[in-house]
Amino acid sequence: MNAVELINFNSQYSRNKVLRNINLIFAPNAITAIIGPSGCGKTTLLRSINRTAEMESSYKNQGDIKVLGQSVFTIKDVSRVRRQVGLVYQTPIALPFSIKENVLFGPKYYGEKKPANLNFILEDCLQKAALWDEVKDRLDKPASQLSGGQKQRLAIARTLAVKPQVLLLDEPCSSLDPASTGLIEELLQSLAHELTIIIVTHNLFQARRIANETVFILDGEVIEKGPTETLFTSPVSEKTKNFTAGLFG
Amino acid sequence: MRLRNFFDSLLIGILWLSGLFILLILLAIIVYLVWRGGPFVSMEFLLTSPKGLPLGSEGGVFPAIKGTLWLIGLALAWSLLPALATAIYLSEYHDNSRIATLINLLIQSMAGVPSIVIGLFVYALGVVALGWGISLLAGSLALAIMIFPVLAISSRDALQAIDQDYRLVATSLGVGNSYTLLRIVLPQAVPGILAGILLATGYAAGATAPIMVTAAAIIANSSGVLLEPVMALPYHLYILFNEHISLDQAYATALVLVGLLLIINFLALWLQRLSERTNAQ
Numbered sequence: 380m381n382a383v384e385l386i387n388f389n390s391q392y393s394r395n396k397v398l399r400n401i402n403l404i405f406a407p408n409a410i411t412a413i414i415g416p417s418g419c420g421k422t423t424l425l426r427s428i429n430r431t432a433e434m435e436s437s438y439k440n441q442g443d444i445k446v447l448g449q450s451v452f453t454i455k456d457v458s459r460v461r462r463q464v465g466l467v468y469q470t471p472i473a474l475p476f477s478i479k480e481n482v483l484f485g486p487k488y489y490g491e492k493k494p495a496n497l498n499f500i501l502e503d504c505l506q507k508a509a510l511w512d513e514v515k516d517r518l519d520k521p522a523s524q525l526s527g528g529q530k531q532r533l534a535i536a537r538t539l540a541v542k543p544q545v546l547l548l549d550e551p552c553s554s555l556d557p558a559s560t561g562l563i564e565e566l567l568q569s570l571a572h573e574l575t576i577i578i579v580t581h582n583l584f585q586a587r588r589i590a591n592e593t594v595f596i597l598d599g600e601v602i603e604k605g606p607t608e609t610l611f612t613s614p615v616s617e618k619t620k621n622f623t624a625g626l627f628g
Numbered sequence: 629m630r631l632r633n634f635f636d637s638l639l640i641g642i643l644w645l646s647g648l649f650i651l652l653i654l655l656a657i658i659v660y661l662v663w664r665g666g667p668f669v670s671m672e673f674l675l676t677s678p679k680g681l682p683l684g685s686e687g688g689v690f691p692a693i694k695g696t697l698w699l700i701g702l703a704l705a706w707s708l709l710p711a712l713a714t715a716i717y718l719s720e721y722h723d724n725s726r727i728a729t730l731i732n733l734l735i736q737s738m739a740g741v742p743s744i745v746i747g748l749f750v751y752a753l754g755v756v757a758l759g760w761g762i763s764l765l766a767g768s769l770a771l772a773i774m775i776f777p778v779l780a781i782s783s784r785d786a787l788q789a790i791d792q793d794y795r796l797v798a799t800s801l802g803v804g805n806s807y808t809l810l811r812i813v814l815p816q817a818v819p820g821i822l823a824g825i826l827l828a829t830g831y832a833a834g835a836t837a838p839i840m841v842t843a844a845a846i847i848a849n850s851s852g853v854l855l856e857p858v859m860a861l862p863y864h865l866y867i868l869f870n871e872h873i874s875l876d877q878a879y880a881t882a883l884v885l886v887g888l889l890l891i892i893n894f895l896a897l898w899l900q901r902l903s904e905r906t907n908a909q
Contacts, residue, residue: 429800431796431799431800434799457802458802458803458804459802460802461799461800461801461802462801462802465800465801466800468793468796468797468800470793472791472793472794472796472797474794474797474798474812475794475812475815475816484798484801484803484811485801485802485803488801488802488803488804488807534797537797537801538800538801541801541802
């Protein structure tokens with residue numbers, strides 16, 4: 380089954396068309412990178428998948444998006460979609476709680492009360508987010524004390540804590556130093572064994588390093604999609620060639 | 629370049645001086661009150677009723693302190709919840725921005741209504757039409773109407789000042805609005821809301837016009853019975869001045885009023901610290 384599938388998907392803010400006739404299939408347990416110049420609709424695409432784009436009142440869409448075979452628009456309870464499809468933002472955001480409470484914010488909302496279970500989730504998610512060793516002695520300290528790279532990994536742990544099946548990341552490393560970026564790329568690669576990961580990135584090298592497949596979007600349209608190496612070394616479209624060669628961006 | 633530096637220092641100097649000027653005026657008021665009223669403030673003054681002939685020329689202001697506290701407390705009790713609810717609606721829930729604009733406009737107009745007009749309205753409605761008479765109930769209601777816009781606007785701004793990203797993160801975890809509001813937004817906004825409450829308290833404590841026609845009496849027990857008139861510090865002060873009863877007593881009363889507000893301010897600051905400490909955990 381396809382993890383995420385967009386079928387004839389269009390979206391717009393007021394009259395401003397952002398995405399046109401998108402048909403995409405994202406494979407399960409793999410990393411797919413979405414590349415393209417600023418304003419091409421990458422972020423809107425991500426937000427459409429977990430239905431947070433709809434929070435903007437001028438947003439409209441046509442077409443369908445399926446997650447694990449089910450159309451996200453037929454699910455009445457929109458929070459179920461958002462839980463299933465986690466989204467990590469560009470700026471690292473720590474909620475105004477302790478490190479521990481940041482991770483457990485979601486699970487507690489969903490009714491998990493047993494301390495043993497909560498502790499398991501806490502350690503498990505921080506381990507997966509490659510943050511456990513750095514914070515295990517100060518779980519009760521305010522998360523605001525963490526560095527940018529740590530906060531971003533905390534955001535990933537917080538998202539993992541509600542057990543999503545798909546993880547969306549919107550330029551997660553754009554404000555981070557190379558060391559933190561490296562850590563996050565590693566952890567994404569290990570997460571890809573159990574999750575479907577879709578990452579929007581401005582960093583072509585990053586896409587090349589971690590993505591199994593890459594999608595190139597320009598002006599709201601999919602120009603090309605294929606295995607990452609193929610897309611970078613022998614692109615079909617002239618536009619893809621120019622973009623990956625750094626001629627525009 | 630040198631000219632620009634000069635203008636920079638000039639600007640900073642002017643800003644400094646204006647701040648200093650305000651501080652000096654504030655200090656002057658307090659020093660003057662302590663100088664004129666201080667000698668007449670004693671335990672007896674604080675803890676007894678007005679005496680003498682004309683009434684108020686001797687004795688103390690105890691019922692007026694009690695009355696003012698009752699008025700402020702009840703005014704907050706009536707208006708805090710509606711104001712908070714309005715603020716939460718305006719900052720968190722309005723999908724239809726036209727309704728929100730209308731409500732904002734209404735609140736702003738409400739803030740512009742002169743307090744004596746509010747007093748007269750409550751007089752006509754509560755004191756006369758509903759037959760409450762001059763009473764604590766009517767006075768506190770008038771004050772509640774008066775401070776409602778202050779509370780609503782300051783709480784709205786406090787809520788809106790909370791990082792929008794927190795709501796975004798919560799939503800994208802599938803967490804519901806009300807949970808986010810209770811766990812993140814409201815606790816974070818407490819210092820701002822508290823500051824608004826303080827402002828409103830000071831405003832209500834010093835207001836004379838709305839209680840003149842609805843609640844205040846020259847002498848009363850002020851024991852908190854809703855349908856009885858009360859004494860209040862600003863009204864007492866007004867009578868002492870206006871009827872030339874005793875300037876000394878008037879200054880002492882003014883000092884007590886200012887002191888009361890200072891105590892309330894310190895209490896609020898302390899509460900704020902406390903809530904920040906629990907928030908940090």
